[in-house]
Amino acid sequence: MAKPRIAFFDFAGCEGDQLQIANLEERLLDILGHVEVVSFREVATGHSDDYDVAFVEGSITRPEDEIRLKEIRKNAKVLVALGACAAIGGINCLKNFLAENVYREEVYGSSARWFSTYAARPLKSVVKVDAEVPGCPIDPTEFARITKELLLGRAPWISDFPVCVECKQAGNVCRYEMGKMCLGIITRAGCKAACVSQGAHCWGCRGLVPGANLDAARIVMDRPGTSRKAIQDLLRFFLGDTGAAL
Amino acid sequence: MTTYTVYKEQLPRLFEKWSEAHALYVPARLREGFYDLVPWKPGLEIAWDFDVAYNSPKRFLLPPRETLITFNRKTCEAAPVFEAPAQILFGVHPYDVKAINQLDQLLETGAPDQNYVRRRAATVIMAFEPLTVSPSAFWATVGAATAAHGYDLYWTKIGPASFTVEVGSQRGEELLAMGGPLLPATAGDKEGARRAKARIVFKARRSGLRYNWEETPRLLAKCWDSPLWRRYSQMCLACGSCNLVCPTCYCFDIREEADDQLEEGIRYREWDGCMLESFAKVAGNHNFRPKAQDRYRHRYFRKGKYIYDKIGELGCVGCGRCVRACTAGIANPLKVFNELWEETTHEH
Amino acid sequence: MNTKPFSPYVPRPVTLVEKTKLSDFVTRFTFEQDNGKPLAHKPGQFVNLSVYGIGEAPFSISSPPRRTHNTFEIAVRKIGAVTGALHALEPGAKVGLRGPYGSSFPVMKFVGKDVLIVAGGLGYIPLRSLLFYQLRHRDEFGRMVLMVGTREPKERIFVDEIADLAKSGDVEVLETVDMPDNTWKGNVGVITTLLPKAELDPGNTYVAMVGPPIMYRFVIAECRKKGIASDQIFVSLERKMKCGLGKCGHCQINELNACIDGPVFCYTDIEAYQEAI
Numbered sequence: 030m031a032k033p034r035i036a037f038f039d040f041a042g043c044e045g046d047q048l049q050i051a052n053l054e055e056r057l058l059d060i061l062g063h064v065e066v067v068s069f070r071e072v073a074t075g076h077s078d079d080y081d082v083a084f085v086e087g088s089i090t091r092p093e094d095e096i097r098l099k100e101i102r103k104n105a106k107v108l109v110a111l112g113a114c115a116a117i118g119g120i121n122c123l124k125n126f127l128a129e130n131v132y133r134e135e136v137y138g139s140s141a142r143w144f145s146t147y148a149a150r151p152l153k154s155v156v157k158v159d160a161e162v163p164g165c166p167i168d169p170t171e172f173a174r175i176t177k178e179l180l181l182g183r184a185p186w187i188s189d190f191p192v193c194v195e196c197k198q199a200g201n202v203c204r205y206e207m208g209k210m211c212l213g214i215i216t217r218a219g220c221k222a223a224c225v226s227q228g229a230h231c232w233g234c235r236g237l238v239p240g241a242n243l244d245a246a247r248i249v250m251d252r253p254g255t256s257r258k259a260i261q262d263l264l265r266f267f268l269g270d271t272g273a274a275l
Numbered sequence: 276m277t278t279y280t281v282y283k284e285q286l287p288r289l290f291e292k293w294s295e296a297h298a299l300y301v302p303a304r305l306r307e308g309f310y311d312l313v314p315w316k317p318g319l320e321i322a323w324d325f326d327v328a329y330n331s332p333k334r335f336l337l338p339p340r341e342t343l344i345t346f347n348r349k350t351c352e353a354a355p356v357f358e359a360p361a362q363i364l365f366g367v368h369p370y371d372v373k374a375i376n377q378l379d380q381l382l383e384t385g386a387p388d389q390n391y392v393r394r395r396a397a398t399v400i401m402a403f404e405p406l407t408v409s410p411s412a413f414w415a416t417v418g419a420a421t422a423a424h425g426y427d428l429y430w431t432k433i434g435p436a437s438f439t440v441e442v443g444s445q446r447g448e449e450l451l452a453m454g455g456p457l458l459p460a461t462a463g464d465k466e467g468a469r470r471a472k473a474r475i476v477f478k479a480r481r482s483g484l485r486y487n488w489e490e491t492p493r494l495l496a497k498c499w500d501s502p503l504w505r506r507y508s509q510m511c512l513a514c515g516s517c518n519l520v521c522p523t524c525y526c527f528d529i530r531e532e533a534d535d536q537l538e539e540g541i542r543y544r545e546w547d548g549c550m551l552e553s554f555a556k557v558a559g560n561h562n563f564r565p566k567a568q569d570r571y572r573h574r575y576f577r578k579g580k581y582i583y584d585k586i587g588e589l590g591c592v593g594c595g596r597c598v599r600a601c602t603a604g605i606a607n608p609l610k611v612f613n614e615l616w617e618e619t620t621h622e623h
Numbered sequence: 624m625n626t627k628p629f630s631p632y633v634p635r636p637v638t639l640v641e642k643t644k645l646s647d648f649v650t651r652f653t654f655e656q657d658n659g660k661p662l663a664h665k666p667g668q669f670v671n672l673s674v675y676g677i678g679e680a681p682f683s684i685s686s687p688p689r690r691t692h693n694t695f696e697i698a699v700r701k702i703g704a705v706t707g708a709l710h711a712l713e714p715g716a717k718v719g720l721r722g723p724y725g726s727s728f729p730v731m732k733f734v735g736k737d738v739l740i741v742a743g744g745l746g747y748i749p750l751r752s753l754l755f756y757q758l759r760h761r762d763e764f765g766r767m768v769l770m771v772g773t774r775e776p777k778e779r780i781f782v783d784e785i786a787d788l789a790k791s792g793d794v795e796v797l798e799t800v801d802m803p804d805n806t807w808k809g810n811v812g813v814i815t816t817l818l819p820k821a822e823l824d825p826g827n828t829y830v831a832m833v834g835p836p837i838m839y840r841f842v843i844a845e846c847r848k849k850g851i852a853s854d855q856i857f858v859s860l861e862r863k864m865k866c867g868l869g870k871c872g873h874c875q876i877n878e879l880n881a882c883i884d885g886p887v888f889c890y891t892d893i894e895a896y897q898e899a900i
Contacts, residue, residue, distance in 0.1 A: 059535035177533050181676045182711055183704040186530070190515060190551045197519035197600070198339035198546055200330045202309055205602045214512045214602055238513075240552045242567075245510045249602045343632040346675040351637075351717035353675075355630030385883060386631045386868040499897055526872030529632075529865055533676035540676050542632070549872060557863045558680065558703035561836060563876075563898065573875070573898075581878035 033180065036068035036080040037111075038101055040094050041121050041149065042087030044070070045166045046112035053169045060173055063180050082107045082179060084162075088114040088121040090149045102156040107179060110152045111172075113165035113267055117236040120165070121149035122269025151270055160185045165234035165267065168220055188218040191238045192231050196222035204230045210250055210263060215241040215273065233267045243273050276442050278460040278468070279451065283436040289454040290315050293363055297399065300335070302328060302366040312364060323432055325366070326409035327594055331522035332364055332371050336378060336394050342543045343390060348533065356541070359393040363450070365401040366430075370414035370592040372402050372422035374522035379425070380586050382525065399446060402426035404471055408479045411595030413609045416483030419592040420476045433467035441468075485613050491589055492580040498615045499572070507611070508571035510603040511550065517574065517597035517606035518548025523582070523590050526554075549573050575611055631868055634673045634719030639712050640694060645780040649700050649745070650710055651685070654720070656693040664688055664695065665727030666753035667831075667859055667887040671867050672697070672705065673719030674712070680705035681864040681882075683749035683833075684723060687756035698748040698780065724867040726887045728753045728857055733829045737766040739821065741842050743814050743834020747771060747781060749859055749886075750833050758793055767794045768821050772814030772834070776800050776807045797821060814838060818845045825850035833859040839900045843890060856890035860899065 037047055047070070050057065067077040083105035089095060102108055113119035124132040125148045133141040152158050160179065162172050175185040188194075192213035196203070199222050204211035212233035213225060224231055237243075250260045265274045281289075293299050300312040302325040310325035312332065346353040367375070375395075382391040402422060414420055422429075427447030431439045439460045442448045451457060460468075486494070518524045528547040533540035547554065550570050555563040564570045582590030597606040641653035656662060664670070664684050673679040680703070686696035701710050712718070730753065738757065742750045757764055769788065773779045779800070789796035797817045799810035810817065814834070830846055832839065839858055846856055862874035862881035874881035877896040879888075893899040 056535055063537060173535065174532050177535070177537060177676070180537065181533060181708070183677045183708060186704070189553050191512065193512070193514035193516045194519060194546070194548070194551070197516055200311070200334065202305060202329060203516075203600060203602065206309075206599065214514055240513060242510075242512050245512050245603050248510065249512070344630065344634075346673070346719065348675045351634075351673075351675060351719050353633045353635075353673075353719055355628055355633050357628065357630070382870060386870075388868070388870055389628070389630045390632075525870070527866075527870075528873075529679065529871065531676065531678060537676065542673075542679070544871075547872070549875075554873060555863055555875075557861060558706065559700075563836075563862060569898075576877065577875075581875075584878055 032063060032065045033082055034065045034067050034077075034080040035082040035084065036066070036077070036105075037070065038068070038083060038085045039070070040085070040087030040098070040115070041090040042112065042114040042119075044086060046086045046162070049166045049169045050172055053173060056173060060176055078104055080105060082109065084109045084111045085152055086111040086115050088118050088149045088151055089155050090121055090147065091145045092147060093145065095155050098152060098155050107159045108152070108156065109175070109179070110158045110161040112167050113163065113234045113236070115152050116158075116161040116163050117267065118149055118151040118270030119234070119267055120269075122274075123265060125149055125269055126265060126274075149270075154270075161187065163187060163217055163235035164220055168223070171219055189239050190218055191241075192216045192218045192220065192222050192225070192235075194218050195220070196225050198222075199226050201225045205249070208252075208254065210255055210259065212263060212268075214249060215243065215246045232263070233273070237268060237271050237273060241273070246273075277448070278439050278441045278465055279457045280460040280464045281430075281438045281440050281451070281454075281458070283438075285454050286321075287317065289451070291317065292453040293450060296361055298360055298362040300362065300364050300366075302403075305329065312366060315365070321366075324406045326405070326407045327368070327412060327596065328366070328371070331520060331594065331596060332367055332375060333378060333522050333525065335362060335364055335398060336375065337382075337391055337525055337527075337546075340543055340545045341390060342541045343529070344542045345539060346531075346542065347539050349538065353542075355389065357390060357393050359397040361397050363399040363401060366403040367400050367426070368405045368594075369402055369422040370412075370419040370594050371522055372400060372425045373419045373588070374592045374594070375400065376422065376425040377523050377582070377586065377588065377590070377592075378525055381582075399450065400426045401447070402429040402443075404429070404431040404468070405475050405479075406432060408475065408481075409595050409599075411598035412479065412593055413483050413595060414593030415476050415479035416609075417488045417589050417591055417593040420479060421472075431468040431471050433464055433471055437464070439464050439468040482609065484609065484616075486616050488589060491612055492583045494612065494616055494619060495576055495580040497619050501615060501618060503611065503614055503618065504568040504572040507605040508567040510605045511567040511571055512603055513550055513552045513567060513570070514602075515548030515551045516600040516602070518550050519546050520596040520600040522592060522594055522596070523578075524548065549577065571605070575608065578608055579612060631721070632866070634671070634679070634721045636717045637720045639714050639716045639718065641714060642712070645698060646778060648778065649698055649780045651696055651698045652709060652712075653694055653696050654718070656695075656720070657717070659693050661689050661691065661693055662695045662723060664723035664752075666730060666756050667727040667749055668723040668725050669749075669864065669886060670695075670697070670720055670722035670724065671864070672709070673721075674705055674708040675719060677708040678705045679719070679721075681724075681867065683752070683859070683886075685748045685751045687752050687759060698745070700745055721867060724864070725882055726885055728831050728859075728887050729889075730756060733757070734763050735765065737768070737824060737828040738764055739768045739770065739823060739828055739830045741770045741814060741830060741832035741834065743772045743832075743838040743842075744774065744778070745780070746833030746835075746838075746859075747785075748833075750831060751781065753831055754794070761793055765827065768823070769794050769796045770814060770817045770821070771796070771798045772801070772817070772838075773799075774801045776804050795821065813841070815841045815845045818842070818849065823849060823851070825852075828855065830856045831859075832857070836861070843900065853894055854889055854891040858888055858890060858893075858900070859886045860888060860893075861886065
């Protein structure tokens with residue numbers, strides 16, 4: 030059987046997720062041994078439009094992005110959103126809370142009129158996405174597992190429970206018990222509660238967990254000593270394209 | 276059982292000896308108000324007055340993630356994986372000993388869970404009489420103040436620098452003897468231990484159930500349709516924290532991953548919880564407990580009735596960990612059971 | 624000598640020997656135990672099958688117990704990861720097997736009695752094990768009535784087999800579909816509409832039923848209305864069986880574990896459990 034052909038693409042984003050994949054080093058060689066990479070800018074030059082699986086990084090921020098993404102969708106049997114920008118819009122969506130003239134001016138200054146741009150959005154707003162590797166950045170071990178699951182012919186599994194689960198598995202002291210805010214209560218797990226385990230809090234980069242109880246989360250977050258503004262800022266940071274950010 | 280008196284100055288030598296062949300865990304302060312069992316190292320300050328270990332001892336017996344088998348994709352041969360490090364848990368409060376006893380019963384009945392059984396066999400439990408009570412704890416009113424068995428040694432601090440140590444197993448006694456000649460406890464020391472127990476149980480009774488804990492299953496039997504389930508579960512984040520911190524919750528999910536060559540792989544289990552939305556969802560997406568209130572009720576029935584019906588004890592030992600862990604403030608067996616009791620009492 | 628330490632989580636290899644398409648969605652798989660032994664299951668029990676690298680899932684055994692063959696059958700709807708991977712297998716492929724697990728239909732109780740088998744949707748799959756076991760000992764039972772209900776004609780499975788059963792005269796077969804198409808000439812309506820058509824002797828009839836979750840309540844009510852006692856009704860309840868050992872907690876029905884206390888229950892034993900039916 031011919032090896033599946035895979036390609037990597039990027040839209041608005043930092044390519045940090047492809048860099049994470051490159052960071053798999055020797056493991057990457059093993060995994061990529063099962064496929065033929067036809068396009069992967071972080072690792073090699075060259076490109077082809079003949080591919081089975083497209084890993085797409087970055088969010089859609091310009092009307093012309095849609096045309097390119099639809100083209101990719103047409104060529105690929107399986108389209109995988111790679112990272113927060115692609116999967117949930119991510120931090121690119123911060124601009125969606127500003128007036129268009131404000132962010133255009135901010136980014137492009139006096140030459141703003143030469144650039145096209147519109148509200149940032151995840152891939153799934155434009156095309157059907159078959160699987161996602163969540164996170165900002167992605168967890169390379171999760172990418173490896175998801176890729177292997179695709180190779181074995183199953184729909185990849187990503188966790189459908191909140192980060193709290195992995196935080197408890199890790200044995201961390203809950204940020205709320207330390208008087209801090211944390212989005213672990215509504216965020217899809219799979220990161221092994223990386224940020225909390227490192228002493229920070231969850232920013233929500235993996236997107237909302239299915240069925241997230243946002244009403245309850247807002248009540249939980251709204252504690253003495255926490256400003257409404259701080260809550261809003263945190264909810265908009267990665268979750269700008271979701272109902273959490275309203 | 277024999278009881279000995281041990282002095283604080285003997286401990287460093289004992290700990291040193293024990294840690295030669297065991298992973299030794301002792302209570303220590305993590306930060307103001309937070310304690311946990313941590314790996315012992317020379318010079319580590321023991322938090323004798325810890326109110327509760329932040330993480331329940333189940334993680335030593337049923338780790339958050341544990342490999343069950345390895346497999347070969349081609350031959351479809353599989354082999355078991357057992358890991359059972361020799362370990363000593365020094366400083367397990369009696370309610371946690373009770374929780375372990377319960378795990379023993381539930382995981383060793385029927386088809387014994389060999390991974391658990393082996394870990395348990397390699398684990399030495401050194402119980403410790405609490406000196407303080409966690410603000411959210413209520414173990415004294417759910418029948419969990421005393422552990423009749425399940426420990427190898429039972430330590431009680433009877434003075435600033437002295438302990439009584441009751442022997443629970445031959446293994447425990449041998450470990451204790453590694454520190455040199457054993458000094459049988461005097462009648463006075465034993466009396467000191469009895470008083471220490473009475474003192475802490477008295478303190479722990481401050482908050483508690485408003486009825487005899489053994490009534491809980493009968494109480495719940497009347498409360499299936501209580502409006503309480505919905506009222507509280509509206510705030511449920513389905514985060515599973517109450518399950519995961521619970522010393523008696525042992526539900527798990529099973530998953531697997533092939534190696535990068537796609538030739539072999541491992542199948543492992545991970546902690547799971549009945550409060551998670553997809554816990555009872557089958558292939559095809561039918562969910563047998565689709566609503567938060569179904570799941571919330573299930574947890575309290577499990578703690579208050581189902582486990583009791585099986586083994587004659589509550590599935591809740593009153594450690595209060597879930598009370599603390601629930602950011603939404605709805606996980607609280609004491610409050611839930613008391614409110615249900617009030618509800619049913621007022622009906623009459 | 625095999626000195627591998629025992630763990631109940633370790634499957635043993637079995638080989639796929641035959642694969643038959645039953646409908647657009649359902650395929651029958653025949654496996655052979657590599658150890659050469661019969662599976663030694665009872666009608667109604669299930670096995671856990673592993674497609675390594677994909678996962679493990681529970682499947683009802685569809686074939687009757689065989690004392691001399693080391694083969695057994697399951698029938699699978701392509702619906703998730705493991706079922707998808709099974710469909711991709713070709714004869715000769717191996718999978719892992721644990722079990723058989725769980726309770727079974729109490730065939731001994733049925734001896735000398737009339738038996739009504741109610742199969743909704745894919746419910747025929749596990750009931751087939753019971754049905755063919757009984758047919759092997761046809762003389763020992765009274766009337767055998769099989770009711771089959773399907774949503775649409777194209778979802779019917781074991782069509783020829785069921786037609787042959789009807790022809791054989793050993794089993795009275797009644798079939799219905801919820802949503803007919805223009806090829807369908809038979810009964811139309813949910814499966815409960817079949818019950819009045821069979822003149823059952825309620826005191827002498829045992830019922831075995833398997834179907835989608837929604838079906839049980841209605842069929843049981845109908846049976847009770849006919850005067851069939853609760854302790855003559857046996858159901859098999861699907862839940863998320865994961866470990867198969869009553870440990871992992873996923874398949875709980877109130878305090879029962881569907882994987883060890885079930886999947887087959889006498890209705891009397893579960894009537895009081897709110898989560899059962």
